[in-house]
Every structure is written in C-alpha cells, then in structure tokens.
Amino acid sequence: MSTPGPTDPPIRFGVIGLGFGRCHAKVLSTLPGARLVAVADLDPEAQGIDLEPWAARLGARGHRDGLRMIAEEELDAVVVAVPPAARRRIVEAAGERGLAVFLEKPFAVDDAHAEEMTALFDRFPGMPVMMDFCLRHLPAVRRLRELLDGPLGEGLVVNADLVLPRDDSPSWVWDTAVGNGIVNENTCHLLDTLCCLLGEPVAVQAAGGSFLGSPLEDGVAVTLRFASGAAAVLTGGALGAQALRTPAALSVYTRHGQARLTGHDHMFGDLEWATADSADPERESWPLPGRGEISAAALAHFVAALRAGTAPAPGRDAGVLAVRIAMAVRAALTSGATVKI
Ligand SMILES: NC(=O)c1ccc[n+]([C@@H]2O[C@H](COP(=O)([O-])OP(=O)(O)OC[C@H]3O[C@@H](n4cnc5c(N)ncnc54)[C@H](O)[C@@H]3O)[C@@H](O)[C@H]2O)c1
Incomplete structure (x- = not known):
C-alpha cells in the first residue's frame, strides 16, 4: 500500500x-x-x-x-x-x-x-x-528504546517509580467488577513501559497493601523477572502528594551503560545516558505534552x-499482558509467594 x-x-x-x-x-x-x-x-x-x-x-x-x-x-x-x-x-x-x-x-x-x-x-x-x-509513545521513552537497541545494549536491571496522587482516581477504579484496583487501572502504564523496554515478563513478587484504607491495594513494591533474565523493581499505586505533580522516574542499567528517565505529571520528558566508557553523560529533553495531551x-x-x-x-496483546501482570501482583500480595506470569 x-x-x-x-x-x-x-x-x-x-x-x-x-x-x-x-x-x-x-x-x-x-x-x-x-x-x-x-x-x-x-x-x-x-x-x-x-x-x-x-x-x-x-x-x-x-x-x-x-x-x-x-x-x-x-x-x-x-x-x-x-x-x-x-x-x-x-x-x-x-x-x-x-x-x-x-x-x-x-x-x-x-x-x-x-x-x-x-x-x-x-x-x-x-x-x-x-x-x-x-507512555511508550513519549519521545523520551522511544529514544530510550532506540538506545537499548543501539549503544546501550539490552536492559538488565531497572528501578521505576510512578505513583498517582492519593485522591486522583475515579471511584469505579476500586470496584473489583469495573476497574479492579489502581495497579490494574494505572500502574499498568509502568508495567507496559517495562515490557516495552525489557520484553516478556515471567514472574512477579510483591509487597504492599491498602495503606490509606482503600478497598484494594493502594501502594505496591513489585519485583518483575523477565525471560531475558532482566529484573525490574517498581513502585506503583496511589499514595502520592498532589503538590509533587506525579513525578516519574526510571533507571535502567544496561549491557553497555546506564540511563535515567525522569519527568512529572505522569510523563517522562528527560533522558540522561552514558555508555560505560564515556567521559560525560548525554542529556536529552523533550517538552512534556500540555494538560490533557498525554x-x-x-x-x-x-x-x-x-x-x-x-x-x-x-495492540491488544499488550493490554492482555498488563492485566495478567496486575493480577499476578494481586496474587503475589495475597500469597507472599512468587507468581508466574
Ligand atoms: N491513558 C491514560 O492516561 C488515561 C487517563 C485517564 C483515564 N484513562 C482510562 O479511560 C477510561 C475512562 O476513564 P475516565 O476516568 O474517563 O472514566 P469516567 O467514569 O470519568 O468517564 C467515563 C464516561 O463514559 C461514559 N459512558 C459509559 N458507557 C457509555 C456508552 N455506552 N456510551 C456513551 N458513554 C458511555 C460515562 O457516562 C462516563 O461519562 C478508563 O479505562 C481509564 O482507565 C486513561
């Protein structure tokens, strides 16, 4: 065509x-x-x-x-x-x-x-x-994906943080028959970004719970293992403070170097990265989309x-996968065990 x-x-x-x-x-x-x-x-x-x-x-x-x-x-x-x-x-x-x-x-x-x-x-x-x-369409995330395919080499270990402010979620989010919790409804953005960067996830461990009396877990610390052997730890949920404007952060240690994405308003806009042998880091920035333009x-x-x-x-496979991980996080929270995805 x-x-x-x-x-x-x-x-x-x-x-x-x-x-x-x-x-x-x-x-x-x-x-x-x-x-x-x-x-x-x-x-x-x-x-x-x-x-x-x-x-x-x-x-x-x-x-x-x-x-x-x-x-x-x-x-x-x-x-x-x-x-x-x-x-x-x-x-x-x-x-x-x-x-x-x-x-x-x-x-x-x-x-x-x-x-x-x-x-x-x-x-x-x-x-x-x-x-x-x-999130995976934001230029900073696309650029990081490109670097993992290029000079940085594959992602090995990731630390990521994306936690909504505590009073930002519509009430249906907490209904098990509608949104089924903030991890499924919102932390899924981070779950998808990690799969986009690291590939197929295979197992989950999780700790956390309902700290603010929410009907379902509102704060989680999660470890994800990937088929490639890569590992990610992430924090998710809805425990943030409005005034900090949902800071977003993701550090990745790679085969040949390191990179860090940061931003706010639930978006990534800044990327710094370096290969193991470079003297100075590269710093790249993109303006964050305006309100409502995420x-x-x-x-x-x-x-x-x-x-x-x-x-x-x-496509929809990414959607199915994010739901599967979110449900595995719930199962891992409940059982305390490692849950296969
Ligand atoms: N991508 C993002 O960053 C992002 C941000 C916020 C919300 N969302 C997602 O968007 C979806 C909606 O969330 P929301 O916060 O807007 O919910 P909401 O409850 O505020 O709005 C949903 C609207 O859909 C309407 N609706 C339901 N069924 C309808 C139908 N058959 N015909 C016409 N209207 C119908 C309702 O009347 C309601 O006004 C959710 O899946 C949520 O997770 C995504």
Whole structure:
C-alpha cells in the first residue's frame, strides 16, 4: 500500500466516553490526518459538559449513546474511553461496522474478562486495535528504546517509580467488577513501559497493601523477572502528594551503560545516558505534552498506522499482558509467594 499524502481523506473518528475521552476528542479535532466526526457520553452533564455546544466547538456532533453514534455516523475509527466493564457492546458494534478501535487501558477488569474480550476481538480478525499505553509513545521513552537497541545494549536491571496522587482516581477504579484496583487501572502504564523496554515478563513478587484504607491495594513494591533474565523493581499505586505533580522516574542499567528517565505529571520528558566508557553523560529533553495531551503522540501513531495500512502498536496483546501482570501482583500480595506470569 502506498503512503498516504496530505490530500488523502482523513480518518473519521468518534469518541465514546467524555471523562478522559474529552482529551482525545480535543486532540483529534486538530490532529493532521484525522477528523473528529462525533462524540458520545451517556451522562455528559455529570462530566460538566453541555453536549451539543461542546461538540460543535470541536466541529463534531454530540450523542448520548455510543452505540447509536456508531450506528448513525460515518466513521473509520472509534476511541473507546469508557471504563473496562462497559466496553463489550461498543467493541461488538465497532467490529460489525468494520471500525478500527483505539482502546483505553486497562484492557479488561481481570484475566477472565481479558479472555472474554480477546474472544470478542477474535470475531473481527482484520480490526486494527491499539491500546492507549501512551507512555511508550513519549519521545523520551522511544529514544530510550532506540538506545537499548543501539549503544546501550539490552536492559538488565531497572528501578521505576510512578505513583498517582492519593485522591486522583475515579471511584469505579476500586470496584473489583469495573476497574479492579489502581495497579490494574494505572500502574499498568509502568508495567507496559517495562515490557516495552525489557520484553516478556515471567514472574512477579510483591509487597504492599491498602495503606490509606482503600478497598484494594493502594501502594505496591513489585519485583518483575523477565525471560531475558532482566529484573525490574517498581513502585506503583496511589499514595502520592498532589503538590509533587506525579513525578516519574526510571533507571535502567544496561549491557553497555546506564540511563535515567525522569519527568512529572505522569510523563517522562528527560533522558540522561552514558555508555560505560564515556567521559560525560548525554542529556536529552523533550517538552512534556500540555494538560490533557498525554495521549497525543499515541493517537498520532494510530492515525499514521491506519493511513499507511500498517498495524498500530501496542495492540491488544499488550493490554492482555498488563492485566495478567496486575493480577499476578494481586496474587503475589495475597500469597507472599512468587507468581508466574
Ligand atoms: N491513558 C491514560 O492516561 C488515561 C487517563 C485517564 C483515564 N484513562 C482510562 O479511560 C477510561 C475512562 O476513564 P475516565 O476516568 O474517563 O472514566 P469516567 O467514569 O470519568 O468517564 C467515563 C464516561 O463514559 C461514559 N459512558 C459509559 N458507557 C457509555 C456508552 N455506552 N456510551 C456513551 N458513554 C458511555 C460515562 O457516562 C462516563 O461519562 C478508563 O479505562 C481509564 O482507565 C486513561
């Protein structure tokens, strides 16, 4: 397939769920190669959104029901930004209309649900699906991935930290039938980033618990072992202080050197690295995306892949894997044992 040029028709999007999804809608309303056609939310008032004028300001039509939006609008792709338990019928409707899907993390509530969702997606084998693991699309993370394939050599030992502020999570996150905890719902970003950098994980050990009286674990210290022999320790959960703006940090010791990613607002923007024999470190920085634009690079990749006819990444396998690790962390916390993934 030839590479599309600027005159090729844009990818027509609908966005379902206007909590975090409102950020996607805003990004898509100006993203080259994309056109925001419609948005949907069952209860926009609860999100503080006056639906019709809000949608019109983005050049889109407003719907309440996402299924109706899929049935009535001419779309190529849909952003599914509703909590994981509410997606089955949306994915089914999208598949039946031949739409591509940009799917919010987490992929599923738990392993059984991940299997159900996998079987559902399997009914639509040609359907392009991308998980919104937006951290791996940040330029600093992409550059680190490149360095691991180049002068730094493979990652051996990692220390990583990404902990949300304590009062940042919607209440459904703590419901075992909807979000199933902050590790599944948010630390999954770090789990995916580690898999992107280190490959296939094979075993988990974990300590932590519910320190602030949350219904499920709200702070975890996790050790992950990878098929390559690499090891990672990470802290996750929701114990942070708002004023520190969710600092993000990841140190990796590699075959030929060392690198450190840092940032804030739940994103990585700065990278320092050196090979074992270099006299001075390299320092590279990228401006962090603006408020609500954390997924802009991921969406740009999705649009570019659809226009080029290639598979967007990460696909749903990465989503299934992150759920599997999150559930293994829970099992390791409960049993105190090492849990195979
Ligand atoms: N990638 C990220 O960094 C990031 C950040 C925040 C949230 N998220 C993910 O986005 C998803 C949504 O989270 P949220 O915080 O926006 O939740 P939310 O509860 O604030 O919003 C979800 C919205 O979806 C709507 N909805 C549900 N079913 C619908 C349907 N069939 N049709 C139309 N609207 C429907 C609800 O009315 C609600 O307004 C979650 O999976 C969450 O993990 C990702």
